[in-house]
Amino acid sequence: MSCNCTGKTLDLAPLMDILAPYKQNPKGALIPVLQHAQDVYGYLPQEVLEAIASELNIPVAEVFGVVTFYAQFHLTPRGKNIIRICQGTACHVRGAKTILEAVCSHLGVKAGETTPDLNFTIETVACLGACGLAPVMMVNDNTHGRLTPSDIPGILDSYLD
């Protein structure tokens, strides 16, 4: 992986505010700091992780290890809208695959990826617990059920500003 920290400079001032209360006692600070930083920056850019490592005096390799261990942390930018497409058994038999394909083809990116305009991130999930609505997907906190591939463009476009 090459360095993606060049190009635009990142404002680290908000990160320093997050770190301030932990600097005296950095024990146990890493995960709360990462969570807070991700809230502020939307994801965890390399520069942010390097700064966290340096300020908390933790090896940057170890910070990377923690970030990659937990599914909640993201190393790449995330879209404004998160699409979660159910791949559970009920959805599977009712055509979840065609829904996923429709979303991917409409947005031009694959599952797990984010659109270049940062509007959408596509994720697949094992079960949303709404099998009666299969096939189902969520966009942010909204549930969209009994989907057909032709529903997808209209639903997604409704999330654009």
Add this chain to the structure above:
Amino acid sequence: MSDMITLTIDGQKVTAPAGSTILEAAKLVGIDVPTLCHHPLLRPEGACRVCVCKVTGARSFLPACIAKATEGMEVFTHDPEVLEARKNIVELLLANHPQDCLACARSGNCELQTVANNLGIRKVRYEYNRPEMELDLSNPCLVRDPAKCILCGRCVRVCSEVQGTSIYSFAYRGLNARVTPAFNMGLGEVSCTFCGQCRKVCPTGAITVRSDTQRVWDALRDPDKIVMVQTAPSVRVAISEPFGGKPGDLNTGQMVSALRRLGFDKVFDTNWAADLTIMEEGTELIGRVTKGGKLPMITSCSPGWINFIELNYPDLLDNLSTAKSPQSMFGAMLKTYYAKKQGIDPSKIVSVSIMPCTAKKFEAFRRELSASGYPDTDIVLTTTELAQMIKEANINFLGLPEEQFDPIMGEGSGAGTIFGATGGVMEAAVRTAYKVIVGEEMEPIELEAVRGLEGIKEASVDFGGKVTLNVAIAHGLANARKVCELIRAGNPHNWHFIEIMACPGGCINGGGQPVNMDADTPRLRAEALYRDDAGLPVRRSHENAEVQALYREFLGEPNSHKAHELLHTHYYRQSRICKSK
């Protein structure tokens, strides 16, 4: 005796110190339990479970490497149930490991292979489905093949516990779990010093030396090239190990003989250049002490240490001696003094060095080390690679006659040979500085205070009542960091001169040495060097006749203008993408 406990292992009564692990207790009665993640020099972790044993009354099998032995415990290390569990564990490890053993650099010397073979595993029932992982070829010293990693964590531990550099970490999870530098970068992109200690402890072929043997074979076959080789002190006390020799066997003569048979035109001794280093560095030290130069002065022979200070303590670079390492001094003299004296065109010379060290390969790449107009060193081979070449040529190493180094860069003193052990450079420097300051030879010649494997050694050396120098010796980069912090804090111990070696134990335990699990190996190799010193006719650098001739005929005097031009260097702040802490 309440601090001793008694237990039974495989039916044998064992009395062991309280607090011993089952593994340690078993060792006391000669019972070996196979291990993979365990290493005698590292904190036990219990990650691989290969050492599981049955303990009567315990709910599950216990890993012998971390489970404590207790009073009255009854342990079985190899009953049928234990063996079945152990086989399953190893079979699962093999399922995540490439099966191309025959073409692996560690074949025949791989702990995973040995454990699997000893357990009689002849078939792996599970399919290999690990995601593809790229080779790390980001640097000239070490190659990482994450596919061969069994996640034992030894490299993670040695890099953080012993070296304090913490380049590696476990990352991701499940099938994607891997050991990696930050951001999946290559070692050459992060603050790695290339000390190679990770390679020394890796049980498989996941971290290996980046081989340059083919480049040497090519040079040897090129009729237009004159290929000359130097051998570092620590090579002679380890080179026999891959041929069945014991750690600490001294095989200087066979090594020289083998190099001639491989086809090298001349075989020289880095010890000669170590003596030259003492003349230059010793003179520099005396100059700094008497003329008020930057103190404490720190040695600059160890390229892992130089990388470390350039990456982590660039504010202390002025404390480094400007003297080049023996490897580079040798190369500079080979392409000037030797070439001139023998009437050889230096562009035809291939300067090869045999080193116990992986970081020396990086040193050879430094552009500043080419004051003669040519690189001081063209190719660096580690001890391990030399052994490989000897094997390729099918030379019966232990049966070779003993031969002598070639003149006029082949004479080394006892002071030069002890460079390979922690404290050795210091002792060599004091032997010569004493003569310069006091005017007579130091008696006794040995400086016991600076010997041994303690992490940081300190001594005050009295120079015949004329001056007292406070010296310190550190080995292993975690200790080097402590010393650097003290210097930053104003040098409270008032040190004048400090020797630092990147590897624990010094070069004898360098990252390019043969892999050896015996915890006594560094001590045995160091003892062999001190034995070598004691047996040599010349034991002080300033008495080396070939070095004296070099000054008389070519350089003038130590630290002369010409010596400065060819034998001294400067250092740079290195900044790679990620900083280690």
